[in-house]
Every structure is written in structure tokens, then in C-alpha cells.
Amino acid sequence: MMISSGSGCKDRIQYLKWTLTIFAPNKALFKLQEQNIVRNRKVTMPMTQQRATARAHPNIAFVKYWGNRNHALRLPSSPSLSMNLAGLHAETTVTWADELDEDIFTLNDQRMTGESLSRVSRHLDALRARLGIAKFAAVESHNNFPTGAGIASSAAAFAALTLAGTAAAGVSLDERELSAIARLGSGSAARSIPSGFVQWHAADQHEQSYAESIAPPDHWALVDVIAVVSQSHKAVGSTEGHRSAETSDLQGARVAGAAERLAICRQAILERDFTSLAEVVEHDSNLMHAVMMTSRPPLFYWQPASLLIMEKVRQWRAEGLRVCYTLDAGANVHCICVKDDADAVTQALGRLSEVQEVRTAGVGGGAVIIEHSLPT
Ligand code: DP6
Numbered sequence: 119m120m121i122s123s124g125s126g127c128k129d130r131i132q133y134l135k136w137t138l139t140i141f142a143p144n145k146a147l148f149k150l151q152e153q154n155i156v157r158n159r160k161v162t163m164p165m166t167q168q169r170a171t172a173r174a175h176p177n178i179a180f181v182k183y184w185g186n187r188n189h190a191l192r193l194p195s196s197p198s199l200s201m202n203l204a205g206l207h208a209e210t211t212v213t214w215a216d217e218l219d220e221d222i223f224t225l226n227d228q229r230m231t232g233e234s235l236s237r238v239s240r241h242l243d244a245l246r247a248r249l250g251i252a253k254f255a256a257v258e259s260h261n262n263f264p265t266g267a268g269i270a271s272s273a274a275a276f277a278a279l280t281l282a283g284t285a286a287a288g289v290s291l292d293e294r295e296l297s298a299i300a301r302l303g304s305g306s307a308a309r310s311i312p313s314g315f316v317q318w319h320a321a322d323q324h325e326q327s328y329a330e331s332i333a334p335p336d337h338w339a340l341v342d343v344i345a346v347v348s349q350s351h352k353a354v355g356s357t358e359g360h361r362s363a364e365t366s367d368l369q370g371a372r373v374a375g376a377a378e379r380l381a382i383c384r385q386a387i388l389e390r391d392f393t394s395l396a397e398v399v400e401h402d403s404n405l406m407h408a409v410m411m412t413s414r415p416p417l418f419y420w421q422p423a424s425l426l427i428m429e430k431v432r433q434w435r436a437e438g439l440r441v442c443y444t445l446d447a448g449a450n451v452h453c454i455c456v457k458d459d460a461d462a463v464t465q466a467l468g469r470l471s472e473v474q475e476v477r478t479a480g481v482g483g484g485a486v487i488i489e490h491s492l493p494t
Contacts, residue, residue, distance in 0.1 A: 170285035171211040171489040174277035174310045175202040175482035176269050178342050178452050180387075180399045180444065181380045182406040183305050183318065185363030185373065192305040193327050195363070196376030197320045199383050200309045201454075202482030203342055204335065208274035209488070210259040212282040218254035225259050241276060241303040245283040248299060255283065263477070269344065270356070270446060276303030277310035277485045285487045293484070297328040300485075305360070313484035315387050317380065335481040338390045339457035343441075345467045346475040347423035348449040354417055356447050362413040369413075372405045392456055396435060396442035399454060400428075403444040410447075421449040423472035434466060 177200040185195040221239045223230045230238070242255050257279060261271050280300040284291055291299070293312055301308035301318075308329040309316045314337060318329035354362075363369045379402050386395035410417040424445060431443040431453055441455035441463050455463045460478060467473050 169213040172278045172281035174485035176274040203479035204482035206263045208278045210278035212286045213256045214253040222256045249287040272304035273306040273310045276307035341460040343453040344477045345451040365414040366409040366412040392440045427451040
């Protein structure tokens with residue numbers, strides 16, 4: 119279904135119109151799509167441009183997503199659970215415009231080309247097909263956190279892109295569907311649509327693999343204190359990493375136990391039980407990295423400084439601080455702690471010469487529309 123993106127060809131509009139007639143895995147979706155086309159027509163007939171801006175937070179997973187049962191649709195091998203990160207966000211404006219003859223993507227005021235543009239354009243293809251749009255889009259995105267700060271930006275980026283693209287089309291989709299569509303752009307983006315503490319379901323069908331909130335941000339004042347030990351770009355990105363997971367003998371065992379770990383984690387959050395949370399969060403992170411290290415070829419994201427901090431965190435917890443660690447596909451260490459202990463953790467990390475920088479984020483809300491302008 120996907121077409122090579124960034125191609126400015128005129129044939130592409132024709133292709134997009136064609137995809138509208140066939141991109142419908144079932145009749146229900148097709149009907150909805152038809153309704154949206156009609157609804158869009160009503161809204162859009164006199165207009166040449168439709169624009170909206172959305173904001174979404176990145177998230178940190180407590181039970182990780184690593185490996186897909188379907189790579190093209192980003193249907194994960196196992197369910198996952200995360201917390202949105204307040205104060206950090208991607209802000210994305212989508213303008214669907216008759217005047218454009220190709221998609222345009224700017225990130226932090228820089229015009230993007232190559233694979234970044236292609237990935238955005240492929241996601242726009244999915245939105246066009248679902249929303250019944252046969253126009254190209256200008257996408258302008260800004261992150262308020264630097265790349266290389268140990269925070270994956272794709273989750274916030276694709277959540278914001280999905281919501282802005284949908285709102286700009288004058289279509290209102292429910293949170294569940296927005297989450298499933300965001301997942302097509304980046305798996306973890308599914309978890310940046312709902313608010314607070316979020317669970318993402320693993321399933322065989324596109325419609326069934328979405329994320330939902332299990333508790334709002336004010337349910338539990340947790341803080342992610344991020345110890346930045348490396349600013350360098352990761353050698354192997356998540357998308358490639360997910361493909362390599364199945365080459366590890368350990369992935370089967372990791373996946374087999376994921377539902378149970380998720381249930382324990384979910385319960386710990388609902389009961390605000392930090393002892394139980396710490397145990398399952400660290401164990402799940404270790405399992406994912408064990409899979410990474412035993413994949414063929416192996417992926418080593420930990421650095422000596424990461425291991426040192428993991429050791430310190432366990433020591434601080436034994437001494438009474440409510441803190442635990444988790445690491446994504448990178449060397450930086452996310453120290454999850456209760457708010458009352460966040461200052462102590464930040465100061466302790468700041469005293470380590472291996473730590474280049476410390477960033478903190480509380481529990482964030484879901485993706486929101488911040489501007490919806492009716493066009494000129
Ligand atoms: C290690 O969602 O970044 O952070 O679907 O290819 O965009 P793509 O991957 P991505 O993978 C995130 C992996 C992780 C664990 C997690 O966030 O659950």
C-alpha cells in the first residue's frame with residue numbers, strides 16, 4: 119500500500135485517490151471512510167488549505183515494547199506500559215493544501231529529506247487513506263527537547279502528527295483509533311495519545327492494537343530523572359532493532375512473560391506500590407537488554423557509565439530512596455522515582471562525573487490540539 123515518498127510526481131495524487139478506494143481492511147472501516155470523505159467535502163469545498171497544530175509528550179516504558187509480530191503494521195510482539203513525560207513535547211502543524219505537489223517536512227525549522235521525510239510521508243499516506251484526502255501536506259514540527267538527550271522523539275512526533283493531520287482534515291476520531299493510527303508511524307507513539315499512565319495492547323489486528331490510559335497524571339506523582347551519559351546518535355535505531363529481536367533465543371521467553379509483568383506493573387501503579395514497581399521495571403528493562411545483547415548481530419546499548427548508574431540506583435534504593443532504573447535503546451538511564459525523592463536523586467546523579475546532564479519530567483497528559491485554524 120505504501121508508495122515511495124518524497125516523490126513529487128503528479129501521478130501521486132491519482133495514486134492517492136486510488137488508495138482511497140481500496141484501503142479498507144473491512145467494510146465497517148470503509149463505510150466510516152466514505153462518511154469522512156463526505157464530511158470532508160462539506161468542510162473543505164471552498165477552502166484550499168486546512169491546518170491544525172497538535173502537541174504530544176514522549177513517554178518512558180515501564181514494560182517495554184521490543185519486537186513486532188507484524189513489522190509493516192507495527193503490531194508488537196507483547197503488550198507494554200508507559201508514563202507520559204510532562205514538560206517535554208513535540209508540537210506539529212499539518213497543512214493539507216491543494217497547492218502542494220509533494221509533502222514537505224520541516225523539523226526544528228530545518229527542511230528534512232531522505233528517510234525522515236519518507237517516514238513522515240508514509241504516515242501521511244495512512245492518514246490520507248483513512249481520512250479520504252487526496253492532497254499533499256506541509257508538516258512543521260518542533261521538539262522542546264534536544265535530540266541526544268536520551269528521550270525518544272518519534273513517539274511524541276507521530277502522536278502529534280496523527281492528531282494534527284486528523285484535526286486539519288476536519289475529522290474527529292476517537293482516542294482508540296488515533297492511538298492505533300499513531301502506532302503505524304512509530305510503535306511507541308500509540309502510547310503518547312492517551313493521558314498519564316498508559317497500556318498498549320498487543321493484538322493481531324490493526325484496530326485491536328491501541329493504547330489506553332490506566333490512570334491520569336495526578337494519580338501518582340512519579341518523576342523520570344534522566345541521567346544523560348551519551349549524546350551520540352544510536353548506531354542501530356529502534357525500527358531496525360525490533361526486526362532483530364526475533365534473532366535472540368531469549369525473545370520468546372521475554373514475550374511469554376510480558377503479560378504477567380504488565381499485570382504486576384499495572385497493579386503496582388494502581389496501588390502506588392513503589393517496591394513492586396521498582397522490581398518489575400528493572401527486571402523488564404534487563405530482559406529487553408538481554409534480548410538486544412543476544413540478538414544476531416548483537417546490540418549493546420549500555421555503556422560502562424550506564425552500568426555504574428544502574429548499580430548506584432540499586433544502592434540508593436537499598437538506602438531508602440524510592441528510585442529504580444530503566445533504559446531504552448540507548449545508554450542514558452531513566453531513573454524513575456517518587457516526587458519526594460526526585461531532588462535527592464537529581465543531586466546524587468549530578469555528583470557522578472560520568473553524568474553529563476540531568477533532565478527531569480513528571481507525569482504528562484495526552485496529545486491535544488492546540489490550534490485549529492480555518493484556512494484562507
Ligand atoms: C526501547 O517506538 O521507537 O523505547 O516503532 O520503530 O518507531 P518504532 O520503534 P519505537 O520503539 C521503542 C522501543 C523502546 C521501548 C519502548 O518504548 O517500549
